[in-house]
Amino acid sequence: MDGNGRWAKKKLLPRLVGHSKGLQSVRKIIEYCIKYNVNTLTIYAFSTENWKRPIKEVDGLIKLFSESISRESKKIHSNNIKLKFIGDTSIFTEPLQLKIKEIERETSRNKRLILNVALNYGGRLDIVNSVNSFYENQKIIKKITEKNINSGLYTKGQFDVDLLIRTGGQQRMSNFLLWQSAYAELYFSKKLWPDFDEKVFVNALYFFQNTERKFGSI
Secondary structure (H helix, E strand, O other), rough: OOOHHHHHHHHHOOOOHHHHHHHHHHHHHHOOOOOOOOEEEEEEEEEHHHOOOOHHHHHHHHHHHEEEEEEEEHHHHHEEEEEEEEEEEHHOOHHHHHHHHHHHHHHHOOOOEEEEEEEEEEEEHHHHHHHHHHHHOOOOOOOOOHHHHHOOOOOOOOOOOOOEEEEOOOOOOOOOOOOOOOOEEEEEEEOOHHHHHHHHHHHHHHHOOOOOOOOOOO
């Protein structure tokens, strides 16, 4: 979800205003996923690298996360959405951790849409944690397999990524779901995230539908 800061800068507004505006686009893409029968959506809310940003912006983002959970929890549950946070959330304050655990518990049996929110997430860290977890639970040293790594990822039990959409014009992965996106189709849009709309989403779906996926075959 790239482009919140640049969107705000263009309008001579504080970066946090851009992040707040970007939250509206999150609501919209959830609606689009339900409308077009997408069963899993993962949004990159805060990366392990985002701590390098100015303290004021980081504090504002975390406050925005916390307020959003409180404000949107009933709507998420009533729309039969299963909410899961992926990433190391143990670094956040105890009240925020409790909010996260509570909404995950409340929505755990919902089936209409799985909504993964990547919070303090990094693709490399995800893989490293999975490998470390595997060896911590082994009494003898043995070779690790792809299945072992899959079972230790934050997204364990879910399918690999089919389509990865990045807004804002940049064309890179930025440490997002690196293992899970090994064969993902990549769609890049120049639209800044606060300007994300249904047209962009539908264009991405058309792109995906018209892509012949070979997975290394012919």
